[in-house]
Amino acid sequence: MDSTSPDSDPALEAAGPAMAEATAESAATPGGPATYFDGSSNRRQTVAISLANQLVLRSADNYVSWPYADIRRVDSPTGTLRVGCLSASPLARLEIRDAALAAELIARCSHVDDNRLTRGALARIVGWSLAAAASIVAVVLVVIPFAADRLTPLVPPTMERHLGEAAVVQIQTVFGDKACSEAAGQAAFGKLVTALRVPAGLDDSIASQVLDTPIANAFALPGGRFFLFRGLLDKADDPDEVAGILAHELGHLKHRDNLRQLIHNGGSSFLIGLLFGDITGAGAVIFASRTIVNASYSREAEEAADSFAIQVMHKLGRPTRPMGELMFRITGKEDGKRPSLWASHPLTEDRLARMRAENRPPSGPPLLSAEEWRALKGICH
Numbered sequence: 048m049d050s051t052s053p054d055s056d057p058a059l060e061a062a063g064p065a066m067a068e069a070t071a072e073s074a075a076t077p078g079g080p081a082t083y084f085d086g087s088s089n090r091r092q093t094v095a096i097s098l099a100n101q102l103v104l105r106s107a108d109n110y111v112s113w114p115y116a117d118i119r120r121v122d123s124p125t126g127t128l129r130v131g132c133l134s135a136s137p138l139a140r141l142e143i144r145d146a147a148l149a150a151e152l153i154a155r156c157s158h159v160d161d162n163r164l165t166r167g168a169l170a171r172i173v174g175w176s177l178a179a180a181a182s183i184v185a186v187v188l189v190v191i192p193f194a195a196d197r198l199t200p201l202v203p204p205t206m207e208r209h210l211g212e213a214a215v216v217q218i219q220t221v222f223g224d225k226a227c228s229e230a231a232g233q234a235a236f237g238k239l240v241t242a243l244r245v246p247a248g249l250d251d252s253i254a255s256q257v258l259d260t261p262i263a264n265a266f267a268l269p270g271g272r273f274f275l276f277r278g279l280l281d282k283a284d285d286p287d288e289v290a291g292i293l294a295h296e297l298g299h300l301k302h303r304d305n306l307r308q309l310i311h312n313g314g315s316s317f318l319i320g321l322l323f324g325d326i327t328g329a330g331a332v333i334f335a336s337r338t339i340v341n342a343s344y345s346r347e348a349e350e351a352a353d354s355f356a357i358q359v360m361h362k363l364g365r366p367t368r369p370m371g372e373l374m375f376r377i378t379g380k381e382d383g384k385r386p387s388l389w390a391s392h393p394l395t396e397d398r399l400a401r402m403r404a405e406n407r408p409p410s411g412p413p414l415l416s417a418e419e420w421r422a423l424k425g426i427c428h
């Protein structure tokens with residue numbers, strides 16, 4: 048623009064009279080000194096500005112006017128207002144240090160913050176992010192359980208069997224490949240499982256094993272497999288106790304609870320992974336397989352499996368109280384802080400009360416002879 052001016056000093060001198068002139072024009076027009084960069088050189092010029100119907104910048108050799116609507120704030124150090132103008136040279140800048148004058152100017156520039164991230168815009172972005180997170184949480188809590196219920200019946204048995212086989216590998220990793228196979232014990236176990244399977248309405252594709260582990264537990268896997276741990280046999284006093292627990296596991300198989308749980312936890316942890324930026328899905332797999340091992344079914348699934356076990360025992364004419372007593376013997380009186388394998392199960396005392404209420408005196412033959420029972424107890428020896 049004005050490259051002939053030697054330096055800014057003449058402009059400074061010129062600012063005085065210009066200001067006086069501006070003030071004289073109208074006492075109602077605010078104004079004051081400011082620093083101006085014309086955008087074509089890095090020369091700083093002191094100018095007098097006046098806020099008339101446009102922003103007017105004057106110096107000895109410059110007269111520039113900026114429409115208020117075109118004025119935009121640009122980054123500046125604290126205590127300085129720095130603005131540019133859309134209809135002027137893109138790099139032209141005006142700096143005002145006088146806070147009152149800066150406020151007067153901003154009050155006239157309705158679009159001064161249009162291309163900046165304002166507090167409102169920032170709040171909107173944060174709001175949308177929170178909404179996205181909340182929707183993922185809602186999907187995990189509401190949609191996935193619903194979807195898991197709908198999807199479970201659609202999973203073909205072959206796929207379920209493959210899932211179960213993958214889970215068996217996990218089990219073997221955790222507990223070692225220590226299946227008990229003492230011949231007489233195995234025969235007794237097979238007899239007991241078959242006796243339960245028939246009234247349970249399950250075909251002979253189900254597979255079961257006793258694992259030589261001191262933990263007192265039993266669990267079912269997708270694909271019709273279930274496991275009984277030796278620790279449970281050790282604590283059992285008669286075949287009806289073990290039969291009730293096995294019937295409960297058959298209930299889980301019949302209701303495909305573990306598959307539902309797998310879909311549920313797999314989907315949930317995948318989405319939770321998304322929320323925390325883990326999109327590999329590896330976390331989901333680990334989460335899901337750990338869930339299978341822990342056999343942490345929902346309370347509802349547990350109650351349904353108990354109901355199923357009660358029905359099976361009724362059909363066999365065998366008492367239901369022994370299974371409640373075995374559960375109680377294993378978990379003891381619940382003190383609310385027991386991090387046991389049974390933690391997600393309904394309170395054992397409630398279950399025992401239910402098994403007692405449903406108890407009927409034996410009307411069917413014993414499920415195992417005394418000799419078979421001894422053999423089963425010794426299956427791991």
Ligand SMILES: [Zn+2]
Nearest residue numbers: 295344349352
């Ligand atoms: Zn269960």
